Structures are given as structure tokens and as C-alpha cells.
Amino acid sequence: MQIIHTATELRQILNNQDNIAFVPTMGNLHAGHIRLVEIAKQHAKCVVVSIFVNPLQFGANEDLASYPRTLADDCEKLELAGAHILFAPSVEEIYPDFDGVNLNQTMTITPPLIANELCGASRPGHFTGVATVVMKLFNMVMPQVAIFGQKDFQQLFIIKQLVKQFNLPIQVIGVDTVREVNGLAMSSRNGYLSIEERNQASQLHETLQSIVTQIQNSSQLNHPIDFHQLKKIAISALENKGWTVNYVAIKSSVTLLDATVDDKHLVALAAAKLGNTRLIDNIEFLRTPD
Numbered sequence: 001m002q003i004i005h006t007a008t009e010l011r012q013i014l015n016n017q018d019n020i021a022f023v024p025t026m027g028n029l030h031a032g033h034i035r036l037v038e039i040a041k042q043h044a045k046c047v048v049v050s051i052f053v054n055p056l057q058f059g060a061n062e063d064l065a066s067y068p069r070t071l072a073d074d075c076e077k078l079e080l081a082g083a084h085i086l087f088a089p090s091v092e093e094i095y096p097d098f099d100g101v102n103l104n105q106t107m108t109i110t111p112p113l114i115a116n117e118l119c120g121a122s123r124p125g126h127f128t129g130v131a132t133v134v135m136k137l138f139n140m141v142m143p144q145v146a147i148f149g150q151k152d153f154q155q156l157f158i159i160k161q162l163v164k165q166f167n168l169p170i171q172v173i174g175v176d177t178v179r180e181v182n183g184l185a186m187s188s189r190n191g192y193l194s195i196e197e198r199n200q201a202s203q204l205h206e207t208l209q210s211i212v213t214q215i216q217n218s219s220q221l222n223h224p225i226d227f228h229q230l231k232k233i234a235i236s237a238l239e240n241k242g243w244t245v246n247y248v249a250i251k252s253s254v255t256l257l258d259a260t261v262d263d264k265h266l267v268a269l270a271a272a273k274l275g276n277t278r279l280i281d282n283i284e285f286l287r288t289p290d
């Protein structure tokens with residue numbers, strides 16, 4: 001695996017390759033990321049992984065400074081997984097005119113309004129940061145295929161919009177969330193959890209699973225179901241167990257708008273804090289399973 005730090009070098013090495021699958025990450029790689037690399041290998045001869053902790057997608061009170069940076073470990077894992085190129089640029093390489101504080105000189109991408117809901121409601125500017133860095137990385141790597149985890153469902157949705165609306169010739173592939181044995185979605189932020197919290201954290205997935213089961217049961221029995229009530233019960237259940245809930249939502253998985261009785265393709269999503277750690281999860285499902 002070659003390790004590259006600048007866009008110029010990356011372009012020289014890729015030299016107009018037309019068989020590139022790209023896996024953008026912020027490092028601190030876990031089994032979920034390795035799964036993305038495996039899927040990438042199924043789609044192209046050359047797999048490029050990027051590691052870049054993107055300051056633009058962190059809010060002022062978020063964990064940019066403490067976000068785990070584990071480049072040496074990550075390199076070993078990528079080597080084993082069979083990635084071909086690791087692109088690990090500096091902040092200056094990605095944002096030549098960003099002083100780390102002031103965005104005035106930095107050109108950014110304004111994502112669609114959906115970016116202000118769900119995670120965007122409590123993380124203003126987050127998806128502007130994601131869309132901007134992903135566009136920059138796409139411009140540097142110029143892949144044919146790009147692979148993202150479904151755990152960040154809203155992010156994946158916005159990136160698909162980015163590709164469509166900016167006419168990028170890139171196929172975006174979403175990959176199923178990899179989970180711990182207890183159901184907890186793998187995330188770099190799980191490293192912040194104590195052993196006790198890690199056991200408890202499976203409650204987020206269990207709560208979503210319970211929403212899915214209730215919707216599917218009501219659909220099979222032809223019983224009406226009140227989504228609002230379902231969300232309220234889920235929020236209280238989590239709060240009673242000590243979580244601080246950001247949101248629990250039931251959306252159309254096609255539009256990410258509030259689910260209606262006519263929607264067949266749904267997604268239940270949640271974001272909540274356990275102690276100081278904010279976790280997100282979702283389950284995409286059919287109202288009436290086949």
C-alpha cells in the first residue's frame with residue numbers, strides 16, 4: 001500500500017486510472033470501515049482510502065481536538081485489508097485558505113434543506129462540512145465508485161444528492177452497518193464509552209428494532225399505527241434508561257421526509273447521548289416485509 005499526502009502526488013500515481021473505488025474515512029478504523037474496503041475491492045482494481053479528520057464538519061463544542069487519530073494502526077489494518085493507496089492529506093492541503101477558525105475565505109457547498117434536520121438540527125453546518133470535503137476528495141481521487149456506510153444514513157443521502165446535483169460520474173454505494181454482537185453499531189466514537197456504557201449502548205438499536213417490529217406487525221394485521229406516539233414512547237424509554245435523546249424519527253427511506261401511510265420504504269433513525277458520547281443508528285426496512 002502506498003501512503004500519499006498531497007493531491008499532486010496522488011494524481012501522478014493514479015495517472016488517469018479509470019478503475020478506482022474510493023473509501024473516504026476519518027480514520028480510527030474498525031470492522032465497519034474494513035467492510036467498506038472489502039466491498040470496494042469487489043468494484044475496482046484500485047482501492048483508495050482517505051483518512052482526514054475534517055475540521056469543517058465539527059461544531060465549535062464538538063470533539064475535533066479529541067477525535068481519535070491512530071494513523072499507524074490504521075495503516076496496518078488497511079494493508080491487511082488489501083487497500084492499494086492511503087491518502088492522508090493535511091488540513092492545509094484540503095483547505096488552503098482556512099485558518100481553522102474563520103470560514104470567510106473558504107468556498108463551501110450548501111446541501112439541500114434536509115441537511116438542517118435530524119443530525120443537522122443539533123449540528124448546524126455539519127453537512128456543509130461533509131459535502132464540501134467529500135467534493136474535494138472526489139476531485140482529488142476522481143473515483144468511478146465511492147463507498148459509504150449506511151450507519152450515517154443522512155450523510156449517505158446527502159452525498160447521493162451531491163453526486164446527482166453536481167453531475168458527478170461516480171456510483172455511490174451504501175454498505176450495511178456492521179454491529180457488535182450486542183447490536184451496537186460500530187463507530188469510532190464507541191471508543192469513548194466505558195465498558196458499562198458499551199453494554200448499555202445496545203439499547204439504541206433495540207429501541208429502533210422495536211419501532212420496526214411494531215410497524216411491520218401493525219401492517220401485517222392491517223392495524224393503524226400512530227408514528228408520533230411510537231416515537232414518543234421510544235424517546236421516553238431511552239430517557240428513562242439515562243439517555244439524552246436528540247431525535248427518534250420515522251422517515252421515508254427514499255425522500256427522508258416524514259413517513260406517511262403510503263410509504264413502503266422506511267427508515268427508523270435515532271441520535272442520543274450516553275454520558276458525553278453522542279451515538280447514531282438507523283434501520284432501513286419495508287413496511288410489509290416480503
Ligand code: PAF
Nearest residue numbers: 024025026054130133152
Ligand atoms: O463518515 C465519515 O467518516 C466522514 O463524514 C466522511 C464521509 C469521511 C467525510 O469527512
